[in-house]
Amino acid sequence: MPLATPPVPNPSPQPGLPGGPETTGRFLVLLEPDKLTAGAAALTKGVGLQLAYAGDFLKDPEGLLTVKESEGIVFEDLGVAVVNAPPDQAAAMSSIVSKESSLRTVEPERIVYALGGAPMDLSYLRGYRDAVNHLVDGLLKGDSAEGGSAALSFEEAAFTWGLQAVGASRSRFTGRGIRIAVLDTGLDFNHPDFIGRSIQSRSFVDGVPTAQDGHGTHCVGIAAGPARPAQPPRFGVAPEAEIFVGKVLNDAGRGTDGCILAGLQWAIANGCHVISMSLGARVLRGQGYSAIFEQAAQRALARGSLILAAAGNDSRRPQTVAPVSHPANCPSIFAVGAIDRALSVAWFSNGSINAEGGSVDIVGPGVDCRSSWPIPTQYKDESGTSMATPHVAGVAALIAEANPEARGPRLHFHLVQTARRLSGSAADVGAGLAQAPV
Known part of the structure; x- marks a missing residue:
């Protein structure tokens, strides 16, 4: 059942600039x-x-x-x-x-947007020197276990740095028997890495039955791309997970709360164990979370479905840190922040600013992440909490395979308990970096 996406009177708000949700x-x-x-x-x-x-x-x-x-x-x-x-x-x-x-x-x-492709806007360029200093500080502190310079030595011939960072490259689990729903802009079903895969799909955007947009294709690839892609390195965390693709954003990366709710209803009805949403709407300082999305998330947990959502890309660290976006700011939705190759919080990743909800629960790789892209491009590097979220969703699928009792709240617990502790503030990285079972 597509939901009509009404015209937006104003252009998409630029990350890092003031303004509430549309x-x-x-x-x-x-x-x-x-x-x-x-x-x-x-x-x-x-x-x-x-x-x-x-x-x-x-x-x-x-x-x-x-x-x-x-x-x-x-x-x-x-x-x-x-x-x-x-x-x-x-x-x-x-x-x-x-x-x-x-x-x-x-x-x-609300109107919501895809949260990928974190832009390098002028406000950030003006603070470039401070940002470089922030990165250098991150590289010099501690050893590699806490996020130091040794963390930069990723060899990506076989696996992307993201898969190595979350431990998927070492895991014997593949997500077999676990259902992952990616609610986004859709998927390029003609991509060589998805031809022949068993994929359930549904569009909830009015007048757009199918899609081949890049954002959704990139996120599906990270969460559940193949073990042997057409071109290495491997970038999919859970290559044997069952894929459910819900199109809740149009090809321009814009959608509505109603489209998301329709996608959630569909994913829950299909018994999806993990629901990944790399989307959101801006939240202002002091603004609370949606009681409606909180109940939806609680019901999902009760049915054995864990919802993960991107924390948002509105920050301009070290100058400003923005609150976690909607709907990730709901307490029962797992909010995912982003880290870079140094295992430091990404400069754009939102943080735990608002007292009422809005905490970052965990982080995943979110800077220069390689994954699938619609043909003819085929593969592309992207940055954003949109990329961090499917990394964690894929890890959740591996944990769910390894622990058959880990569903809903228990899967949430396992993700938190097994996360790799980082030196960053809990307000920025939550429990730490998601880790795949070995």
């Missing part, structure tokens, strides 16, 4: 978990909205139903409704939510 004009409504039918009925009766149910569109391979046509859709597994409501209905909806016990809260729907 919204679509639609709304997210949080329903009481045990009162979904009553909550939907309250919206229909009180606001006059005609609602559809996600369970219906999941059975429809063509995905013809849209929120625009139905006025709203209820995601039963998440306990959330996404609705179109003009100003007069929006006021009525807020009033009903405050009175009805079956409804919890209402939030504006």
Whole structure:
């Protein structure tokens, strides 16, 4: 069921610059978990909205139903409704939510963006000298176990530096039997490294049934690229994992909360053990997390699915550190920051700034990471917390294979407990660098 992606009045906000999240004009409504039918009925009766149910569109391979046509859709597994409501209905909806016990809260729907290809903008160039000093300090402190100069000696003939850093190059596990969902811009199914692979896919973007965008192809490659790619080195952490590709962002890397929720519902319904999301929306200092995405994440954990999301690329270290992006700032979503080859926090990686949620849980390789790219380019190096997230998602798949009881909250626990401790602040690197089981 594609969700219409409304036009955006302003261009994508530039990382490192002020500004809050953009919204679509639609709304997210949080329903009481045990009162979904009553909550939907309250919206229909009180606001006059005609609602559809996600369970219906999941059975429809063509995905013809849209929120625009139905006025709203209820995601039963998440306990959330996404609705179109003009100003007069929006006021009525807020009033009903405050009175009805079956409804919890209402939030504006955000516009979200892919979080890869961290740009080197002018504000960062003006602080180039400070940034170089920051990098040198990182190289000179401690030994390689804590992130020193020895960490730069990666030989990448057989494995990328990222796979070596997380230990996937040494692991006997491959992710066999584990389902990884990558919710992003899609995948180039004609790429030689994915031809013949068993891949389930679905588009949740209105009018875009398939995609061959680079961002999603790069992220899928890192999480679950082949053990023997057409061109070495190997870049896929979990080469035998079952791949589920959910297109929740358009080819320009833009989407909405509703598209993400649709993708989450689909991934959870398909029993995906790990859900990787290299996307997000800017969060301001002091801003709280979404109660709606927090409930969705809690429900995912209860069903055995762990959601990982990119922490964001809005920082300009060492001058400024930005808060963790939405939806990674939800406590029940595993927020992934990025490190460089020196095992130091990447200059663009967001940090644990906001007191209410917004903590970095773990880090993964996120600078100059090689992976698949749509043909004819085929392979490309990219930087961003978008690259760190599928590295950690792949590690989670390996841990899930090695530990059959590690699902949902237990998988979260294993990731934290086995992480490699780093010398950086916990506010920047969380528990440390994700590590694959051997």
